[in-house]
Amino acid sequence: MVEKEFIIENEAGLHARPAAMLIKEASRFQSDILVIRGNKTGNAKSLLSILALGVFKGTRVTVRIDGSDEIAAMYKISKLIESNFSEES
Secondary structure, eight states, rough: OOOEEEOOOOOOOOHHHHHHHHHHHHTTSSSSEEEEEETTEEEEEOOHHHHHTTTOTTTTTEEESSSHHHHHHHHHHHHHHHSSOTTOO
């Protein structure tokens, strides 16, 4: 299991386009990928689950990944979040 903390800097937080980009990236991996905000946990492969977390700009979240491709998944998801969900990531 790997875990990393992020502060979401995107103006939209994890809503609409950024959430869809996260789900698209997470769905490429077999590992279980969770986004944790406080005491709420969302499945990074489910749009409703991510939107229900209510992640706005400046929110601190933890990404927890467990599975056979967890290192590759964390690398790609970290890159996406740290690029502020830019299309080039």
